[in-house]
Amino acid sequence: MKQEDLEKLLYSMSLEEKINQLSQLTGSLYLEGAELTGPLKEQGITEKEMQLAGSVIGTFGAETVKKLQERYMEKQPHHIPLLFMMDVINGFKTVFPIPLGQGATFEPELSEECARAAAKEAAASGVHVTFAPMADLVRDARWGRVMESTGEDTYLNSCFAKSMVKGFQGEDLGKKDSVAACVKHFAAYGAPEGGREYNNVELSEHTLREYYLPAYQAGIKAGAALVMTSFNTLNGIPSTGNKWLMRDVLRKEMGFDGVLISDWAAVDELIRHGYCENAEEAAICSLEAGVDIDMVAGIYAKRLEKLVTEGKVSEKLIDESVLRVLQLKNNLGLFENPYKGADEKEEKKWCLCEEHRELAKKAAEKSFVLLKNEEQILPLDTKKKIAFIGPYTDSQKILGAWSFIGDSEDAVSIKKAAEEVFGSEKVTYSKGSLLLGDKVHMEGFGRSFSESAGKEEQERMLEDALEKAKKADIVVMTLGEGFLQSGEAASRADIRIPKIQRKLFKKVWKVNKNIVVVLFTGRPLDIRKISEKAKAVLCVWMPGTEGGHDVVDVLRGVSSPEGKLPMSFPYNTGQVPVHYNEYSTGRPSNGNDERFCSRYLDIPNEPLYPFGYGLNYTRFSVSPIQLTYGDERGQIKVKVNVKNEGDRAGTEVVQLYLQDVAASMVRPVRELKAFQKVTLLPGQSTEVDFEIGEKDLRFFDEQGRYISEPGKFKVYVGFDSRTENKAEFILLPEEKLIG
Numbered sequence: 001m002k003q004e005d006l007e008k009l010l011y012s013m014s015l016e017e018k019i020n021q022l023s024q025l026t027g028s029l030y031l032e033g034a035e036l037t038g039p040l041k042e043q044g045i046t047e048k049e050m051q052l053a054g055s056v057i058g059t060f061g062a063e064t065v066k067k068l069q070e071r072y073m074e075k076q077p078h079h080i081p082l083l084f085m086m087d088v089i090n091g092f093k094t095v096f097p098i099p100l101g102q103g104a105t106f107e108p109e110l111s112e113e114c115a116r117a118a119a120k121e122a123a124a125s126g127v128h129v130t131f132a133p134m135a136d137l138v139r140d141a142r143w144g145r146v147m148e149s150t151g152e153d154t155y156l157n158s159c160f161a162k163s164m165v166k167g168f169q170g171e172d173l174g175k176k177d178s179v180a181a182c183v184k185h186f187a188a189y190g191a192p193e194g195g196r197e198y199n200n201v202e203l204s205e206h207t208l209r210e211y212y213l214p215a216y217q218a219g220i221k222a223g224a225a226l227v228m229t230s231f232n233t234l235n236g237i238p239s240t241g242n243k244w245l246m247r248d249v250l251r252k253e254m255g256f257d258g259v260l261i262s263d264w265a266a267v268d269e270l271i272r273h274g275y276c277e278n279a280e281e282a283a284i285c286s287l288e289a290g291v292d293i294d295m296v297a298g299i300y301a302k303r304l305e306k307l308v309t310e311g312k313v314s315e316k317l318i319d320e321s322v323l324r325v326l327q328l329k330n331n332l333g334l335f336e337n338p339y340k341g342a343d344e345k346e347e348k349k350w351c352l353c354e355e356h357r358e359l360a361k362k363a364a365e366k367s368f369v370l371l372k373n374e375e376q377i378l379p380l381d382t383k384k385k386i387a388f389i390g391p392y393t394d395s396q397k398i399l400g401a402w403s404f405i406g407d408s409e410d411a412v413s414i415k416k417a418a419e420e421v422f423g424s425e426k427v428t429y430s431k432g433s434l435l436l437g438d439k440v441h442m443e444g445f446g447r448s449f450s451e452s453a454g455k456e457e458q459e460r461m462l463e464d465a466l467e468k469a470k471k472a473d474i475v476v477m478t479l480g481e482g483f484l485q486s487g488e489a490a491s492r493a494d495i496r497i498p499k500i501q502r503k504l505f506k507k508v509w510k511v512n513k514n515i516v517v518v519l520f521t522g523r524p525l526d527i528r529k530i531s532e533k534a535k536a537v538l539c540v541w542m543p544g545t546e547g548g549h550d551v552v553d554v555l556r557g558v559s560s561p562e563g564k565l566p567m568s569f570p571y572n573t574g575q576v577p578v579h580y581n582e583y584s585t586g587r588p589s590n591g592n593d594e595r596f597c598s599r600y601l602d603i604p605n606e607p608l609y610p611f612g613y614g615l616n617y618t619r620f621s622v623s624p625i626q627l628t629y630g631d632e633r634g635q636i637k638v639k640v641n642v643k644n645e646g647d648r649a650g651t652e653v654v655q656l657y658l659q660d661v662a663a664s665m666v667r668p669v670r671e672l673k674a675f676q677k678v679t680l681l682p683g684q685s686t687e688v689d690f691e692i693g694e695k696d697l698r699f700f701d702e703q704g705r706y707i708s709e710p711g712k713f714k715v716y717v718g719f720d721s722r723t724e725n726k727a728e729f730i731l732l733p734e735e736k737l738i739g
Contacts, residue, residue, distance in 0.1 A: 001335045006326050009078060010319060015305055017077055018322045020052030023301040024261070024293050027059025027084070030068050049301050051075040054325055055083035055129075055293060060405065062342040065126025069338050081329060081338035087402060088130035088168075088179070089148060090114070092121035093351035094545055095399045095406035096360050098522055099134065099160075101367035101541030103150030103566030104614070106653045106675055108163035111150075114363055115167025117356045120177045123341035124350050128332055129180040131228060133164035135215035136185055140577035141570060142195025144490030147522030147542070148402060149190060151566025152579045152611055154211050155672045158218035165222035173225060174333035176341035183219035185230035185263060187245055188212045192232055195576065197491045200233045206665070208234075209700045217254050225328055226259045229291060231266055238273045240266040241285035251290060259328050261293040262286065268297040279303050284313055292321040352410060352545070361546035368554055369563035370615040371527075371537040377474065377516060378536045379557025379617060384473035387428045388418060389465045389508060391435040391501065392478035392520050397449070400522060400542035401487025404445040412548035414478055414518070421552060428472065432465035433504040434458065435482050442484040449484050462507060469512045476516045476555065477505060479530070483542060486522025495573050496526045509533050518551055524569040528608055539563075557617065562651040562677075564614040564720065568607035575603065580611040580721040581668040612655050612672070612720035618646025618682070622654070625717050625727040636692040636729055640717050642678055643685035651679040654688045655723070657716040663709050664701055670716055690717070697731055 001009075010018070029045060051072070059065065065084055072082045090096045096114040097104075105111070115132075122130060137157055138146040150160040161183065170178040188208055192199035203212065220227065227250060230239040239245060240262050250256050270282040283303040286294065294300035307313040334340060350356065370378070380386060392398070394415040396408040415429050434451050436442070438458065442449045453461070469475050479501045485492065496502065497519075509515060516536040519527065520543075531537055538561065540551055553559045570578050589599035599605050623641035642654055654677075657670040674690045692715065697708040710733045718725045 001330050006323065006330055009080075010323055010326060013078060013322070015308060015315065015318075017052055018318055019304045020049060020301055021054035021080070021322050021325050022293055022318070023049065023053045023298065024055045024057055024085070024295045025050065025053045026296055027056040027068070030056065030059070030072075031064070045298065049298075053082070053301070054080075055085055057085050057295065059084055060086060060122070060125045060127050062124060062126050062344045062347045065342045066339050073338060080326070081334040083128050083329060083334070084126055085129035085131065086127055086405075087132065088118050088122045088127060088405065089132050089134075089402040090400060091360070091403060091544060092118045092125065092405050093407070093410070094118070094121060094353070094356035094360050095403045095411070096363045096544045097367040098147045098400040098402070098542045099150050100147050100522065100566060101543065102363065103156060103160060104369050104541065104563035105363065105366040106156070106564050106677060107366060108159040110363055110366060111160055112163040112167035113359060115164045116170065117359055119168045119170065119179045120350045121347075121356070123177050123179050124343055124346035126339070126342035127179055128334070128340060129182060129226060130168055131182045131184060132168065133161050133181065133183060133219060134185065135161040135183050135219050136188070136190030137212045137215060138190040138567065139579045140191070140195040141495055141524040141567065142491055142493060142573070142576055143190065143192055144197060144401075144486045144492065144523070145190070145488055146524070146567060147400060147486045152568065153566065153581065153672050154214050156566060157215035161215045161219035162222040165219045165224045169223060169225065173331045180225035180328065180332060181219070182226035182228050182261065183216055183224045184228035185239075186216055186227050186250060187230060187239060188234055189230035189232050195491055197489050198231045200236070202235060205704070206700050209704070213249070220254050220256050224258065225331065226261055227256055229260065229262050229266055231263050231269065233273060238266075238270050238275050240291055241270050241275055241282070241289050243289045246290040257324070259292045259324050260290055262291050262295045262297070264295055265297040267291065267294045267299045280307060280312070283307060287313060287317050287321070292324050357546055360544050361550055364540070364543040364547055364550040365554060365559050367541055367543065367563045368550065368561045369539040369565055369613075370561040371539055371569070371609050371613070372531055372534065373615055374535040377514065378538070378555065380474060380476075380516070380555050382422070382556055385426050385471060386422070386474050386476060387430065387468040387472035388414060388476045388478065389430045389432045389469060390478035390504070391431055391433060392480060392518070393429050393431060395435070397483050398520060398542055398547040399483065399544055401445060401483055401490065403544070404447055406545065411545050414548045414551050417548035417552040421556065428468045430465040430468050431461055432508070433461060433500050435501070436498050437500045442482065444484045444487065444489065447484070449482055462504065465504065466507060466511055469508045472512060474514045474516060475508055475512050476518060477508060477534070478518045478520070479505065480520030481522065481525065483522070493573070495523065497530070502529070505530060505533075516555070518555070524565075524567050526570055526572045528571060531608065560617045560648070560650050561614065562616065562653070564612050564653050565609055566611070568611050569609040571603050571606070571608045574600075575607065578607050581671050583666050584669055610721050612653070613722075614653075614720070616650040616652060618644055618648050618650035620650070620652045620680075620719065621645050622718055622725055625715060625725060627715070627727050627729055629729070634694060638690040638692060638715055638717060640688050640725075641685055642680070642688050644680035644682055647682050649679065649681050651677055652719060653677050655718060655720065656690050657721065657723070658692070658696065659714040659716070660697065660699070661712040661714060663699065663711065665699065667699065670721065672721070694731065
């Protein structure tokens with residue numbers, strides 16, 4: 001449909017019809033039938049509001065979506081199609097590693113492939129919009145939703161946000177296998193005070209612009225069709241009602257012209273925040289801030305018409321929002337084909353197809369981070385007796401909190417994968433303990449987790465594990481937090497693995513010191529005590545559908561770990577938030593025992609495992625940095641030679657960091673600016689080249705200008721954020737770079 005036709009459609013609509021285009025309802029309401037009984041009646045939703053609502057959330061399935069769309073359009077006065085939205089985060093039916101795990105791959109192009117595969121499955125199942133990617137910068141592992149981010153670094157997050165948007169949307173949003181991406185949560189949702197969900201965020205405007213906004217901007221530049229407001233207040237103002245944030249920063253500065261949608265009932269939460277006195281004020285505040293769609297709160301639908309007639313809200317504002325919603329529907333091709341990609345045959349073809357399962361296997365394998373490998377215990381010597389012990393040994397609940405569309409029954413457990421390749425005469429399996437503890441019940445995302453075992457049963461599990469550990473040469477312990485212990489509404493003050501598993505680990509260690517820990521998690525954990533005793537630790541995150549196959553393949557050396565930490569693992573919980581790119585301080589500790597410096601008395605300043613860290617099954621070396629100055633574009637070329645010094649092939653991530661030595665504002669000790677992955681055979685070496693330009697040296701100054709300043713800079717190139725392989729250069733006043 002042409003733009004002029006969209007505008008004609010807009011002006012032919014009644015005020016009631018326009019307002020309801022800005023209302024989103026839950027799809028389950030439509031599945032319950034047209035009669036207003038039970039929950040429908042209790043929520044006060046009228047049949048008219050259901051007939052006119054512009055979008056629904058949480059409904060999928062080709063057959064279901066087509067039926068609902070047909071029924072809806074028959075009653076919609078202008079036969080405007082309904083939008084179907086839902087959270088497709090790290091896969092649809094085929095589940096890929098959680099986003100934090102994908103960040104560990106340092107391979108945004110791979111995440112683009114995963115998003116493309118997820119889009120094919122979701123689109124065939126009738127989904128038009130996904131609420132992804134989450135571009136929130138995260139530094140506090142207590143916050144449960146770190147699992148949905150790609151980590152603590154601004155540059156890395158920006159790369160992944162861009163790639164995920166491109167993957168979901170494809171080359172043409174109107175094609176049947178594309179879904180619209182929604183960058184979330186605008187803004188700074190990842191920095192809640194105390195790591196507590198839905199809490200206030202206190203950030204200076206400088207910190208907001210320098211570190212938190214760039215990843216959102218990257219997703220918007222990549223063409224994201226939607227942006228979602230965040231639940232939090234930012235310096236005392238709820239994002240959903242923050243006109244400066246949404247109108248000035250998002251719309252004017254970032255140039256976003258797509259649909260802005262609230263998070264779940266966030267318009268109503270303006271009242272609970274104490275920012276608005278009642279629903280009328282909340283409606284006015286949100287609309288004036290530029291929020292186009294009210295997600296499930298029902299405030300727009302029930303309040304805006306009266307506010308317009310009373311002259312408290314301009315109908316022009318409503319028209320602007322409605323036009324954006326109509327343009328989204330038009331860009332998706334819904335006016336020509338209201339069912340878009342919904343197709344039962346395509347759904348069956350793509351969902352959990354072999355191609356997507358292979359991609360899930362590839363992605364998980366690349367996401368694993370080898371944190372420790374003492375005595376080269378990994379890869380496993382398959383001639384030895386191996387005991388797999390722990391609650392994740394035969395568990396299929398390895399998809400992650402947000403993977404509620406996927407079915408854990410489709411996931412491959414470690415035991416199943418191991419039985420395919422190991423002989424039963426040398427490998428044994430034991431659960432050893434419960435995952436979380438006796439009579440524990442957790443709920444979230446329409447799913448629940450319960451477990452219970454009497455004292456005698458738990459003792460039998462432990463005895464079985466200890467007996468098998470005694471007879472084994474090597475024990476592989478499968479430990480970690482539960483899938484509902486991370487994700488939304490899963491903030492934790494104590495980020496160790498559950499107590500019952502810590503007890504199991506101690507007991508096993510007493511009878512067999514040759515322990516390899518396979519760690520399942522949705523966040524960085526405090527694993528210091530485990531890391532001290534285990535000979536190897538392999539972090540596998542929540543790996544997705546093919547997780548078991550990947551774990552077994554990496555353990556036995558069929559493939560090698562190549563992941564790098566996208567978020568620092570703390571020495572203990574008391575350090576968080578902890579991140580590598582901290583500011584310089586006037587009294588650095590420098591590792592000494594001086595009292596009057598910036599340090600803890602009882603623990604180190606440094607995290608247990610820093611950003612960018614990850615071991616291989618081989619050894620890599622990096623040469624001193626060579627700098628070449630002053631090409632015709634004013635770039636500096638940075639060159640190193642990387643060599644595989646080991647006896648097996650491997651992949652390494654070569655990382656480049658910069659430090660601005662002295663500036664008009666204190667700068668971080670270092671910042672990631674580029675990275676490259678290299679795969680080398682034993683003894684093989686390769687040259688790795690980077691370029692640095694004046695734009696790479698810019699920052700926001702005190703006046704809010706994005707500038708570079710003349711002076712000395714240090715460049716670091718190595719294999720994690722602690723590398724001391726460095727060189728120096730100078731930026732002259734005329735923006736020339738010299739040695």
